Amino acid sequence: MIQQFFSGLYEFVLGRPMPANFTNDYREVVFPNTGLMLFIISLAMVLVYYYVLNRMMSTGLYKPRHWVIFLVLNAIIAFIIPIAQVNGNEIETHSYTYMFAFVNVVYSLILFFVFSLLLKRGSVQAWTTPMKWPNKK
Amino acid sequence: MRITKFKSVLYTLLLCIVLTLSGCFKKQSAGDESDTEINPTAQTGEAASPTTATTAENAAPSKVNVNLYLEISNGMKGFMPSATAGKEATTFQNNLNKLLSEVQDGRYVANKGFYLAKEDAKSRPVLDSVSYNTIKSYIVSGIKDDVRGTPLPAMLQAALQNSINQEAVSIIISDFIHGPDPRDQGQFISLDSDIRSSLREAEHQGLAIAILANTSEFFGTYHPAVKTPELRRTLNGVEIPYYIWVIGKQQDVQLVTNKVLRNLPLQQAYFGFEYESVPFSALLKEKAFKPAGIVYCSSRNADPCTSVNLQPGKNEPVEFTLGLDLRLLPASMQSVDYLKRNLKVTGNGSRPALVSVTAADESIKATPDLAKYSHFVRVQVPQLTANSGSISVQLPQVSPNWIKTWSTDNDNNPVAAPKQTYKFSKIADGVQALYRDQSDYVFNATTQFIKAD
Structure with missing residues (x-):
């Protein structure tokens, strides 16, 4: 179920895994692992930014450029994980691997943004970061 | 004051990230292990029958x-x-x-x-x-x-x-x-x-x-x-x-x-x-025998892999190599020339063709995963005619060619026609007739396939 969801998520953009003989490794291990980590890490980064740094600790990191730093940090992690996964499972590296990492970065940007929108209202200092919408006050 | 605070926050943050990341990788390896734990039960189930069958043949008496x-x-x-x-x-x-x-x-x-x-x-x-x-x-x-x-x-x-x-x-x-x-x-x-x-x-x-x-x-x-x-x-x-x-x-x-x-x-x-089963496997991840086209083992960790998913494209036929252990066969049947002449590749739901037959060379014998196979048969599948089926590599029972050339209808002058025995092919025919109702094949290695989605 989760395997199919994540395989579908990546193969929708990337097409079937290449080289084809490692299809099962991608579908059963690499896609689900990468996808799950992408969700968990993006969520964790957002939570850290809005709730730890800008609520519990009041660090003053509430400006949009601080938010962008976290966005980029998340994207870098999202680029490293797929490549580490592919190498860790002894899969032959292919241009597909880097396309996959790139797509994962794009997903990380989207996810980080979506999580931000959903969760920023709970923050004390950063509820208008990166912008005020959709919150009203 | 504020800068130092910022710094310390940044450090704790980095620490957090490092910890999360390392945690993630542990998680991945744990996932791997559970995978391998689940799969072998299925594999051993598959592998068990050929192994037991071969041990029966393997149990060569010492005297x-x-x-x-x-x-x-x-x-x-x-x-x-x-x-x-x-x-x-x-x-x-x-x-x-x-x-x-x-x-x-x-x-x-x-x-x-x-x-x-x-x-x-x-x-x-x-x-x-x-x-x-x-x-x-x-x-x-x-x-x-x-x-x-x-x-x-x-x-x-x-x-x-x-x-x-x-x-x-x-x-x-x-x-x-x-x-x-x-x-x-x-x-x-x-x-x-x-x-x-x-x-x-x-x-x-x-x-x-x-x-x-x-x-x-x-x-x-x-x-x-x-x-x-x-x-x-x-x-x-x-x-x-x-x-x-x-x-x-x-x-x-x-x-x-x-x-x-x-x-x-x-x-x-x-x-x-006759050999009930010879050990064999589709070799799909070996560097020495890279497959071509869309083909992968149905089960990720199967060893031996006897079931594959494949999907030949219009201009991209599937090609892959099967490793076979034929070391128990009679010596003459192990020769690559003999196998090239006689091996047949047949399909059910597919139209496979034999590309090449090779024997293990020194570099292959030195590769642990490949050392258990003595011969390698490359198979090409240009198209499928059904969504699932099988591909078989078979060695038919054939009467060797030399029997005909060593047989003669007149052995009266061996100087003129040396190395011939009177009606020897008839003698061999009689022996062949004994086993007529046995299997047509010395061995039959069948790989199941399903069309890849």
Whole structure:
């Protein structure tokens, strides 16, 4: 179920895994692992930014450029994980691997943004970061 | 003040990230382990049946009982001229000496019996049990008896029955020139069915037959089966064929041919050999045998992989390699040339074709995952005709080509037509007929496939 969801998520953009003989490794291990980590890490980064740094600790990191730093940090992690996964499972590296990492970065940007929108209202200092919408006050 | 606070926050943050990341990687490896834990149950289920089947074939005995029968009709005398100083021994004498000593003293033989096969005055076969030294003296100093003919089917039957009673492998050495009673020449016509009848007990008992053909210089009186124009000829060093037949259980015959006879001649024929299963696997992740097109093993960690997903494209046929372990097959069947000529690739729901057959070379033998396979068959699948099916690599039971060339309808002049035996193909036909109802294949390695989604 989760395997199919994540395989579908990546193969929708990337097409079937290449080289084809490692299809099962991608579908059963690499896609689900990468996808799950992408969700968990993006969520964790957002939570850290809005709730730890800008609520519990009041660090003053509430400006949009601080938010962008976290966005980029998340994207870098999202680029490293797929490549580490592919190498860790002894899969032959292919241009597909880097396309996959790139797509994962794009997903990380989207996810980080979506999580931000959903969760920023709970923050004390950063509820208008990166912008005020959709919150009203 | 604020900057230091910012810094410390940044450090804790980095620490957090590092911890999360390392946690993630642990998670991944844990996931891997659980995967491998789940999969092997499925794999071992698949693998179990071939392994158990092969161990049955694998369980080659370390020792076998051997009965050796040497035919000593007058026609055999020329192979064993009496030794004189300065005269070279014939090939027959050299080979038989080695064979005798291997049977007598070799470590692979448990109980042994040596027999001289001849006929009595009424053309009935007689098997004289003799000592090692007696039979050896026949080989090195010649045959002193006067035995007129060789009632071939009757001799084979007597020898076979004797060995079955003693649970021994028969090694029968003869020129296989049928010499029936002169009053009963009709036997030549029914030679194939007579041979079949005489050996039917072998088939009933599930025994296999190996026929090894060789030639040796012949010095002396040659008695052809066809008596015109010459009743007999005196030959001086012409190459005449002689045959060694080994009859016994498949694995016993293998032991005798590989460990007792050792240096086998090129001409080999095997009848009744069959392998329930040979170890094989589709090799899809090996660097040495990269597949082409869309093909992957149905189960990620399966070893051996006997089920694949594939999807040939219009301009991109699927090609992959199967590794097979054929080391238990008879020697001549392991030769790449033989396999290239005879291996068949057939499909159910697909149209596979054979691309190449190769034997393991040194670099492959040094690769742990590949060392268990002796041969590699590359298969191409240009298209599928169903969503699932199978691809089989089969070795059909074929009668070797040499049997035809070593057979003749007129053996009267061996100088003009050397290395031929009268109606030998008919004799082989009789043996072949024994096993007609057995499987058509020596082995059959079937890979299941389903169309990849």
